[in-house]
Amino acid sequence: MRVTVFGAGGAVGGRVVAEALSRGHEVTAVVRDPARFPLLPPAAYARAGDASDVEDVAALSAGRDLVISATRPAPGHEADLVTTAKALLAGVARTGVRLLLVGGAAGLTVPGTGGLTVVETPDFPSSWRPIALACNAQLEVCRAEPDADWAYLSPPALLEPGERTGRYRLGGDELLVDARGGSAISMEDLAVALLDEAERPRHHRARFTVGY
Numbered sequence: 002m003r004v005t006v007f008g009a010g011g012a013v014g015g016r017v018v019a020e021a022l023s024r025g026h027e028v029t030a031v032v033r034d035p036a037r038f039p040l041l042p043p044a045a046y047a048r049a050g051d052a053s054d055v056e057d058v059a060a061l062s063a064g065r066d067l068v069i070s071a072t073r074p075a076p077g078h079e080a081d082l083v084t085t086a087k088a089l090l091a092g093v094a095r096t097g098v099r100l101l102l103v104g105g106a107a108g109l110t111v112p113g114t115g116g117l118t119v120v121e122t123p124d125f126p127s128s129w130r131p132i133a134l135a136c137n138a139q140l141e142v143c144r145a146e147p148d149a150d151w152a153y154l155s156p157p158a159l160l161e162p163g164e165r166t167g168r169y170r171l172g173g174d175e176l177l178v179d180a181r182g183g184s185a186i187s188m189e190d191l192a193v194a195l196l197d198e199a200e201r202p203r204h205h206r207a208r209f210t211v212g213y
Contacts, residue, residue, distance in 0.1 A: 002199065003065045005029040005098075007052040007089070008072035009045070010037045012162065013103055013188050017069055018045055020165075020192040024200075031061055053085040058092025067199050068093055071103040079135035086142040094148040099202070101195055102143065104153045105136025106184075109176040109210055119158065119176060140208060152204040156191055157212035163187030169194050169211045171203075177212030186212050 004021050008014035009030035021028045022044050030045035031052070032038070038047040050057040052072050062068045070089050074081040086102065093100045107120040114122060120133040143151050157177055169190050170177055178184045186194075194211040198204060 002026045002067055003029075004199065005031060005061050005065050005068045007031045007050065007058075007061075007068070007070040008103075010034075010040060011071055011073055013073075013160075013191065014069075014071035015041075016188045016192040017071055017103075017195055018042060020189075020196050021069075021199075024196060026196075029061060029065070053081065053088045055088045055091045055095075058089050059095045062093050062096045062098040065096075065098050067099050067101065069101045069103070069195060069199070074132075074135070079131045082132075082135040082139040083142055086139045090143065090146040090149045090151065093151075094146070097150075100149055100151040101198060102139075102151060102153050103191075103195070104139055104155055104208070105133060106155050106158055106176065106210070107133030108137045108140055108174075108208075109155050110174060111176050112178055143208075144206075150205055152198060152202070152206070153208040154191070154195060154198070155208055155210040157184040157186050157210065159183070159185035160188060160191060161185070163189060165189035165193065167193055169213060172210040172212065174208060174210075177210055179213055184212055 009018050010032040018030050028045045030041045031048050031050040035049045041047045050061050
């Protein structure tokens with residue numbers, strides 16, 4: 002496949018690029034700052050671009066099979082998630098290319114709480130609320146888009162660098178927890194799940210989640 006990855010210089014985006022390359026896909030790795038080109042894998046095609054610019058998204062998705070976005074706003078700029086989602090959706094709608102968007106976990110319902118979402122639980126840290134609410138708004142932008150073919154991946158509660166096991170469970174709108182009540186996945190296995198969805202699409206215009 003010919004895949005464009007926005008946010009390729011980030012923690013998740015970098016792992017997505019590496020996973021896609023390991024599977025033999027042709028990867029265009031997009032970062033805002035060309036100074037980051039040396040940090041990208043030599044096998045990827047490094048490009049400068051802005052996921053919040055419709056023209057950049059359209060240009061960098063033209064002729065591709067898939068766009069993956071793993072951008073993350075700086076603290077204090079959480080609202081950029083909404084702006085970026087709108088641009089990504091508008092850009093891929095022009096080119097007809099599918100979009101996989103890495104989002105947030107805040108809107109997933111928590112098992113055993115009577116339908117509370119992650120952000121609504123009493124112990125949710127107040128310092129995380131801005132990014133959590135922005136992720137919820139990001140998903141609503143996707144759901145309101147009439148034309149683009151998108152899928153939105155909500156990670157579990159804990160997403161950290163770790164081991165690539167190739168194992169994970171798939172879910173829908175409910176947080177996945179293990180037998181001890183934990184909700185986690187490594188960034189490496191999140192990338193595995195994304196590329197599995199890229200190669201064998203199961204979700205269209207829908208949110209899904211993963212976890213151990």
